[in-house]
Amino acid sequence: MLKQILLPALVALTLTATSFAAAPAPERDQRRFEIRSLQMMIDHHFAAVKMSELCDGRTVHAELQQICDDIETSQMEEIVMMQSWLQSWYGITHQPKLDRKSQRQVQYLSTLTGERFEKAYMALMIEHHSMAVRMALEILNEAYHPEMLNMAAMTLAKQGDEIAQMRLWLQQWYGINDLDHHDRR
Template structure:
């Protein structure tokens, strides 16, 4: 994602208020898994889930915007098809995450783009042909790696099973898309895809 770590976390007081919307948690040592239409049962998990969902919505919105330019400017049909797949999947996931924020935490949230994101999109408008495809794939690979790292953290920190299932899917799908774009960069342009040593 755009930040090294998720930074938008609701404060402890807000998390406590969110938790009050759900069933009262018992005093036992083991916390039961979160249930549908209720907030996470631990304050830390509630804070984490809200921050993660908001940040991932923003992150997905950037990928959607990038994919829209790809459909207009890419020259390889294979890349256009991948961009269409990214656009459709991440739009659907944005809607799902917005629904969870509303249903679990009473939060209505719309995607936001930072000034840096908007500057990046402006730069993409200046690229054409091979330069566009190279820069697009290299940028989307970096974008995906950030999402993969955050999805892996989500698997450790989130309570809702629906959310951890989404994070597992994000990791699997985006790793496959990274591999595909790395292959195309090497085959079409003899360029490195920027493969890091690890995802964490």
């Protein structure tokens, strides 16, 4: 469903991106925005990778293990891509790091296994992906480079689908409908 909604946006974005080929260099505010956004998204993806690495040996459902593996692989690839953009566009090197909240979440997840791990992981990842969706929307509104615009559109589609899937699993497997009253630390 989300893909059906976003497909016209992706087509429009692709058409818009081709018009950037002859555009002037990004303005100073756009440069600052892109640098800050890329650094934040690199760190954000790194947190998702670290949480997803913990799935090995802790999940009950093979389907969840598969989504963990997908998140780990795709977000590491995107980190490398965004690092290359920072370097080639702005001459900046950025190594990913975990903020305090992400450190606490990874530490908490590392203490859990089985059903408790699955429930906590999915609740935390839904929250985490929701933040990435908000960041992607901001990128769509503010970024200069078409590569960033395309990445943001793909983030909306992929992470939106993963949010929907994990919410469905929480509901089907554990009867959890209200994430506000579930322990996410």
